Amino acid sequence: MVIKSGTIQFKENPSIASTGVVVGPTEKKSTFAESFDEVLLLENEKGETFEQAHTHFIEKACKETLRKGHEKLENVDVFIGGDLVNQLSPTNFAARELAIPFLGVFSACASSVESVILGSLLLESGNAKSVLAGASSHHPSVERQFRYPLEYGAQRPGTSQWTVTAAGFALLQKHAKNAPIITHATIGRVVDGGQKNPLFMGAAMAPAARDTIERHLTNTNSRMADYDVIMTGDLGKIGLSILKEMFQDENSGVILQDAGAQFYGEDEFFKAGASGAGCSAAVYFSYVFNQLKSGVYKRVLLVATGALLSPLTFQQGETIPCIAHAIECRMEKRG
Amino acid sequence: MVIKSGTIQFKENPSIASTGVVVGPTEKKSTFAESFDEVLLLENEKGETFEQAHTHFIEKACKETLRKGHEKLENVDVFIGGDLVNQLSPTNFAARELAIPFLGVFSACASSVESVILGSLLLESGNAKSVLAGASSHHPSVERQFRYPLEYGAQRPGTSQWTVTAAGFALLQKHAKNAPIITHATIGRVVDGGQKNPLFMGAAMAPAARDTIERHLTNTNSRMADYDVIMTGDLGKIGLSILKEMFQDENSGVILQDAGAQFYGEDEFFKAGASGAGCSAAVYFSYVFNQLKSGVYKRVLLVATGALLSPLTFQQGETIPCIAHAIECRMEKRG
CATH class of the missing domain: 3.40.47.40 (Stage V sporulation protein AD)
Known part of the structure; x- marks a missing residue:
């Protein structure tokens, strides 16, 4: 079906076979905390830069997604992802580790869904059987780039929002069993x-x-x-x-x-x-x-x-x- | 056909109906100068920031692509693009002006082809009839972000390369006449x-x-x-x-x-x-x-x-x- 003002109708039943969500220590306070797969105790391990830690959140979330989906990395055709750090460095470095074909996307905090749309298109067109798609953000990495380093203790107005530390990914496959x-x-x-x-x-x-x-x-x-x-x-x-x-x-x-x-x-x-x-x-x-x-x-x-x-x-x-x-x-x- | 290690076979004949390339003043010296559609005399107009000028190169290239392809903007289903500036700002601002559905991509200087791959997928899956896809870079915007502001006059070693000022876009359509x-x-x-x-x-x-x-x-x-x-x-x-x-x-x-x-x-x-x-x-x-x-x-x-x-x-x-x-x-x- 041809796009009507940007709307795509998928006919081949791309589905979300499994998901993996790994979050940081502050996110333990989330309303959704019990639904997350893993809550890490630290924003970054000793000796890690914030951005390296960010990369590891992505890698862990992808690993968790595959574990829950009973799928091996070598069976995944394409990895699609994005984040908020300049040049998507954390996602690029995770893609280096995953070492499968990779498409980087950027639409800021809308990157999670852009990734899923493109992954679904790959399935829809018959050009992939399994796609890992998602997005991530990491509080200290993002705050020091967009606003202030956390050590400044800058005041936040009531309209401000808190950048979460979380990586969320989905394994997309055609018509997976009991899957949305x-x-x-x-x-x-x-x-x-x-x-x-x-x-x-x-x-x-x-x-x-x-x-x-x-x-x-x-x-x-x-x-x-x-x-x-x-x-x-x-x-x-x-x-x-x-x-x-x-x-x-x-x-x-x-x-x-x-x-x-x-x-x-x-x-x-x-x-x-x-x-x-x-x-x-x-x-x-x-x-x-x-x-x-x-x-x-x-x-x-x-x-x-x-x-x-x-x-x-x-x-x-x-x-x-x-x-x-x-x-x-x-x-x-x-x- | 399912991906074999990342290779897609398109069966629906996505094609490049027309293209538009707008470059900066230094690019007049290019071996390919005669093939470019427009060579602008300045990197930026008076009163423009470098990044605003970058945005205008993109807009001009898209306009030229549509003119040569005898296609109206309102008939284009999706705009896909990327650049090297943090958060793809020039492309985002051009997308605001175009005001059609937009997918931002980032794979640094490989963004041109990533855009075309995704546009072809949209055509292939029957989800678009016309897609504008491409990428751009702008010498002063990119150099001051990645290396040094040009005013520093930093020495460049023999292995270094010169970031071009150019925006190149393609109108992708299924099986356009006499088109690659x-x-x-x-x-x-x-x-x-x-x-x-x-x-x-x-x-x-x-x-x-x-x-x-x-x-x-x-x-x-x-x-x-x-x-x-x-x-x-x-x-x-x-x-x-x-x-x-x-x-x-x-x-x-x-x-x-x-x-x-x-x-x-x-x-x-x-x-x-x-x-x-x-x-x-x-x-x-x-x-x-x-x-x-x-x-x-x-x-x-x-x-x-x-x-x-x-x-x-x-x-x-x-x-x-x-x-x-x-x-x-x-x-x-x-x-």
């Missing part, structure tokens, strides 16, 4: 609402999320009420409330949820919630995946959101362009 | 030969190019002599000679060529030649495309090469992981 199927995807457009504040990214990203959700619903001839949940990636508490106001749908209050808003519960230390490429990856590939597997969710729309800013564009006074990529997952009745 | 067809692609693996010198990237990238070429030839059951040319992206003069030594093929001396090695001819100012994500994009989407269109080339393998280093990984003493993505293009007898 990826039925559709909507590729994001870059939307810029004119926001400039890098400590209020929920407001910047909400218009991009709205654009993608609206196009997805229109192109698939669906209503919000058709979904158990429409979960954005990391709009945070304030961004989510902005998004809800944008929709004139009576169901938006219940069905629209955000991984970042829920990630750390009501703990005020984390201000408006969680963010980072690993935020949506961690929640989608643990809690949401489990809810689909167990049949609690039957149809969900996962809308990873990314703020495409950089320290340089901020310093140059540019506004923050944003993007949101979506995948629709369904769980068929278990046979 | 993309028959196969090989997705690169990250290969690290242990090189650490960021001013000698040809040596770092040659092993990645070798890995991809070898896998492509093996997986497609081909020999080097089957191709009119196998053109790597930006190994430069020294990197190309290293690559030639790696092959025990009597034809490697003639058939193996490198866009970066030829880009500035024998002008010693440019040391080992050209580099940058725009280097392979500019040559593949102008000179090589024209040679295919006119039937001079009938079968070529284009192997864009990328060094996945960053200033940070260099400072941390890491070696340089590299990748090379390949597409095979054929020109059928004109009907």
